[in-house]
Amino acid sequence: MRTLRLVLGDQVSRHVAALRDLDTERDVVMMCEVQDEIAYVPHHRQKIVLILSAMRHFRDALRREGATVHYVTLDEPGNSGSFTGELKRAIEKFTPQQVVVTAPGEYRVWDAMRHWEAAFGLPVEIRRDDRFICTATRFRQWARQRQNLRMEFFYRDMRRETGLLMDGDRPEGGAWNFDAENRKPWPKRETPPARRRFPPDTITREVMALVERHCPDTFGTLDAFDWAVTRQGALDALDDFVIHSLPFFGRSQDAMKRDAPFLHHGLVSAYLNIGLLTARETCQRVEQAYRDGHAPLNAAEGFIRQIIGWREYIRGVYWLKMPTYAHGNALEATRPLPWLYWSGETTMECMAQSIGQTRDHAYAHHIQRLMVTGNFALIAGIAPVEVERWYLAVFIDAYEWVELPNTHGMVLFADDGLLSSKPYAASGAYINRMSDYCGACVHDVKKRQGDGACPFNFLYWDFMLRHEDRLAHNPRMALAYKNVARLPPAERDAIRAQARAFLDDLPTRPAP
Numbered sequence: 001m002r003t004l005r006l007v008l009g010d011q012v013s014r015h016v017a018a019l020r021d022l023d024t025e026r027d028v029v030m031m032c033e034v035q036d037e038i039a040y041v042p043h044h045r046q047k048i049v050l051i052l053s054a055m056r057h058f059r060d061a062l063r064r065e066g067a068t069v070h071y072v073t074l075d076e077p078g079n080s081g082s083f084t085g086e087l088k089r090a091i092e093k094f095t096p097q098q099v100v101v102t103a104p105g106e107y108r109v110w111d112a113m114r115h116w117e118a119a120f121g122l123p124v125e126i127r128r129d130d131r132f133i134c135t136a137t138r139f140r141q142w143a144r145q146r147q148n149l150r151m152e153f154f155y156r157d158m159r160r161e162t163g164l165l166m167d168g169d170r171p172e173g174g175a176w177n178f179d180a181e182n183r184k185p186w187p188k189r190e191t192p193p194a195r196r197r198f199p200p201d202t203i204t205r206e207v208m209a210l211v212e213r214h215c216p217d218t219f220g221t222l223d224a225f226d227w228a229v230t231r232q233g234a235l236d237a238l239d240d241f242v243i244h245s246l247p248f249f250g251r252s253q254d255a256m257k258r259d260a261p262f263l264h265h266g267l268v269s270a271y272l273n274i275g276l277l278t279a280r281e282t283c284q285r286v287e288q289a290y291r292d293g294h295a296p297l298n299a300a301e302g303f304i305r306q307i308i309g310w311r312e313y314i315r316g317v318y319w320l321k322m323p324t325y326a327h328g329n330a331l332e333a334t335r336p337l338p339w340l341y342w343s344g345e346t347t348m349e350c351m352a353q354s355i356g357q358t359r360d361h362a363y364a365h366h367i368q369r370l371m372v373t374g375n376f377a378l379i380a381g382i383a384p385v386e387v388e389r390w391y392l393a394v395f396i397d398a399y400e401w402v403e404l405p406n407t408h409g410m411v412l413f414a415d416d417g418l419l420s421s422k423p424y425a426a427s428g429a430y431i432n433r434m435s436d437y438c439g440a441c442v443h444d445v446k447k448r449q450g451d452g453a454c455p456f457n458f459l460y461w462d463f464m465l466r467h468e469d470r471l472a473h474n475p476r477m478a479l480a481y482k483n484v485a486r487l488p489p490a491e492r493d494a495i496r497a498q499a500r501a502f503l504d505d506l507p508t509r510p511a512p
């Protein structure tokens with residue numbers, strides 16, 4: 001046997017670098033379900049099912065192609081529980097001349113991988129993950145020329161490099177960004193579209209039973225599992241989005257609506273992140289819809305920016321700054337994560353909705369993650385490591401390379417402004433403007449403090465007061481601090497007291 005090719009659970013693509021030159025006559029492809037990956041955070045059960053089912057479907061597709069696949073299931077006797085342990089066993093079994101693997105998404109796994117060659121005494125080739133448009137080296141060069149790492153300029157380079165939505169060397173429509181036309185609340189009388197569902201097949205049902213047995217106590221329900229688990233399914237899901245939702249994507253990107261988790265979002269991050277879709281083909285499909293006159297430019301540009309802009313940029317920051325990136329805590333936030341993040345039990349309708357749908361679908365859209373659960377964690381001063389662990393666990397698309405910069409940087413400002421020029425702190429007014437949550441809430445969004453006041457209000461003002469020394473001189477916070485300056489001393493004291501009492505009263509328990 002010539003080459004042992006290891007494919008990880010978020011690399012289930014025939015085009016992944018480690019399979020590029022697969023020789024089905026002589027090579028062995030290896031995949032393993034391992035306890036270390038199942039348990040490094042308490043993953044939502046739907047996330048585990050998606051990964052294991054996608055792995056098993058990919059195994060079968062490779063076998064149909066004639067490849068030899070060494071596949072270790074979670075409950076197989078002798079399973080060592082780790083990538084390193086399983087690779088060791090496979091090397092002993094197949095005595096390959098070399099191992100080939102695609103670079104992992106997470107630093108933690110890369111840190112183990114780089115010792116394999118010495119540990120096993122045979123060549124281990126770690127190939128660049130060319131599913132991404134921007135390499136780590138290219139991002140490092142870009143970052144070196146900048147005072148601050150703002151996404152917008154990086155995005156323009158990616159547009160030029162990919163040719164997406166370009167008109168020669170100029171941006172299509174004469175502008176790079178059409179956000180002025182985007183981001184409206186959900187129209188009052190409009191019913192959100194039905195999402196295309198992918199009912200579990202036999203393989204998925206087997207995995208669901210395994211996960212129920214193996215992880216009986218982790219977060220999230222499996223009842224509504226309907227994610228696609230194959231390449232074809234993911235392509236169908238993308239088609240469904242492009243046909244029914246893309247035209248309204250920009251307009252409704254920031255909207256929130258009760259009992260409507262998906263609205264006009266793409267629902268493609270889980271597929272992109274495990275290899276069922278590529279970033280390039282997804283954006284090309286969207287660009288084609290625009291060029292065919294099916295979707296307006298503000299929608300297509302807004303969507304493509306999320307992928308070749310934000311997604312690539314976030315990954316660039318992760319690999320630029322790891323492993324030290326996770327250590328910062330610029331705002332010195334130390335509170336434990338309240339239990340309500342796991343239970344969803346709270347009188348705050350916005351939090352109950354965002355966490356409840358996360359429990360049911362392993363999904364919340366960007367604004368719920370940023371401006372509801374994220375904003376609460378920021379203004380309540382919750383310890384970054386606890387918030388990050390939650391985000392890494394509960395979402396169907398969560399991997400550290402994308403979760404960490406979003407949570408640590410964008411939401412918590414724990415990186416002291418590397419990623420965003422100011423904290424995204426907001427009072428209840430923002431949630432009220434962009435959702436119908438407040439009308440169904442027991443708290444009064446118009447009240448700053450006192451009986452019945454919306455917790456987002458007094459927590460916001462308490463946050464601003466707490467961090468006045470650090471943030472007041474930030475030019476982007478100047479307007480907000482003008483309002484702080486107008487607060488009478490007695491009201492400042494009342495806000496501080498109410499915020500402390502409210503937070504001290506929130507139940508905490510050891511995380512699952």
Ligand code: FAD
Pocket residue numbers: 264265266267268269270272273303306307310311312314364365366367369370374391392395397398399402403406407410411
């Ligand atoms: P859409 O709203 O349809 O957007 C289209 C695509 O753009 C997404 O599929 C995604 O690939 C990309 N995208 C949009 N925003 C971002 C962003 N900020 N960073 C990276 N990609 C982006 N995304 C993940 O894939 N995994 C995570 O673990 C993750 N954690 C997040 C944590 C926080 C605190 C925040 C604020 C955002 C996080 N995001 C994460 C980004 C974003 O919320 C999700 O990508 C998006 O909600 C996925 O749903 P969708 O496919 O319907 O996205």
Ligand code: DLZ
Pocket residue numbers: 007008009010011031032033034035037038039043047048051104105106109399
């Ligand atoms: C997230 C995850 C889970 C839950 N289980 C597995 C697994 O059993 N086997 C596997 O190969 N991958 C799994 N993954 C995805 C890995 O955690 C992911 O490949 C690494 O974090 C590298 O990005």
Ligand code: SF4
Pocket residue numbers: 347348349350351427428429431432437438439441442443444445454455456
């Ligand atoms: Fe959330 Fe406050 Fe609105 Fe209630 S009133 S839904 S707590 S923002």
